[in-house]
Amino acid sequence: MIDVPPFLSKPSRKDFLRGAAIAALLPLLPRISRAEAERIGVLEIAPGIFVHVGKYQLVNETNRGDISNPCCIVGSSAVAVIDTSGSFAMGSDLHTAILQITDKPIRYVINTHMHPDHVMGNAAFQAAGTEFVGHYKLPAALYARKESYLTNARERLGEASFKGTEIIPPTVLVKDGLELDLGNRVLTLKARPTAHTDNDLTIFDHPTGTFFLGDLLFSGHIPTLDGSIVGWIKLMPELMQEKADRAVPGHGPKSMPWPDAILPVQRYLTVLATDVRGMIKEGKTIEDAVATAGQSERGKWALFDEHHPRNVTAAFTELEWE
Template sequence: MPQIPPFEAKPSRKDFLRGATLAALLPLLPRISHAEAERIGVIEIAPGIFVHVGKYELVNSENRGDISNAICIVGTSAAAVIDTSGSYAAGKDLRETIGKITDKPIRYVINTHMHPDHVMGNAAFKSPGIEFVGHHKLPAALYARKESYLANAHARVGDAAFAGTEIIPPTLLVNDSLDLDLGGRTLTLKARPTAHTDNDLTIFDSATGTFFLGDLLFSDHIPTLDGSIVGWLNLIPELKQETAERAVPGHGPKTMAWPDAIAPVERYLNVLAGDVRRMIKDGKTIEEAVATAGQSERGKWALFDEHHPRNVTAAFTELEWE
């Protein structure tokens, strides 16, 4: 009896175009070995995409604010950086590392949102020809918090790491969607509605199908709420509709499967919102909510005790006005 050959799915036009793009990119991209990449503190997760994984810690003088993920994306004519860590010293280390990865000029520094551990390294990249890119609400958010952000960063990282740190607002704003051409690859930036903050930005690399979510995606490290819990829960189904080969969180491992990666975040936010709503309905105080809401999530996240009480407070303050 003749053998029936196994069924092979026909590649889609998107798959074909992505393959063609990668084929054109690969001979031109600077290459370093995985061992060398690890030695200098980055991992290449896809052709031309390098991730530095931040520590699961609060900012202190030893880590110098290096607690969030930072990314370098290399095209055939230019490179882009996504987030710059939490101090000038950490940002300077990142820039020096990128110099070992590629000789392509850095054209864009993209900030995914306002939080200090993602923007305080910006000053290390301040040079002619580099544009700083962010959500259209990012300048106002940074301006409103400038003094407190600088004072807190200085106190936490110390004089040596802080020296040179300054707030660098974006020079190129994303109102809805914006494409950035690095040569051979296009990054699509989208301004998202209020969720983790009111100035969250996502980035998609069409060449490799890689989705960068900033702090809209946490893994292991507990999510932090500084925007709207309702908005975040409403946004997650929309984010899950994005087709991607992989996702990179703002805090967590270098790469994750998408959309499965965001399921724990969605679960945590749903538990928190459900518990807080029940307590509000039962006439409980915010202090009672902080003590008990969301405690079923304890043990599932790093830094739970450090950040969860503030999340409860933010959720209660928002949801009591529903």
């Protein structure tokens, strides 16, 4: 039990407790040099939190599905992994890196949502005592897409990287919120309403104030829409109320200042929704929208041509029924 000075205000008490939690945790965490972390493909962004930064590319045989940002969080008694990259090969590399960081058991593998570049490495973490954690809608989403995900992955990755890749559904479901204790380190998981997908999950690390958003946060890489543009825009102000010291995007740099990090995503989706609504009002077709809606965002995002047309199609299909 930590004694908090009675004269501290409520925000100061929170900072005091966070500082005390970090102080208690630090002696129990692994020590790894920056050079060694880079050598094994991860970067420490806060005490005991490591991120592998994926590439701004489409999945292919050369990158082996290495296009998202898997993470691991080390507590005094256990480890949680957040997302596992896009293939068994990449998941195995991540697992090997974690074993070089700590000898603590990997107790939880948390998937932020259903997309293959975040879940296809899960099989590399199957072990006794490891729980797979996800949004309560994640099992149905994975089941519905299982065959197409595996077929596409095999074609894009090639046999060598695809070998061993499986769809591993969650064994622990989050319907509202859930707390996971890693030993002197508590993570708060929240199931979010339909936005990027219908199974988005966020994770907050209390000792360091680190907010993991999965693909609710993109940076540089254009956001991809597979849920509800209305829901995503509506959710962002709520996310921005989270008092965090840093945020980890699903695609982008290792960490970002919060809440400023999400402002470009908010701008992109708002521009897209505004343009599409205007075209629907004018009686334009979905083909017209794909050709012109959101083009003011061209040049501001990597992979614009690869993903933007699909975003327009999804937005038009949703918004024409408003």
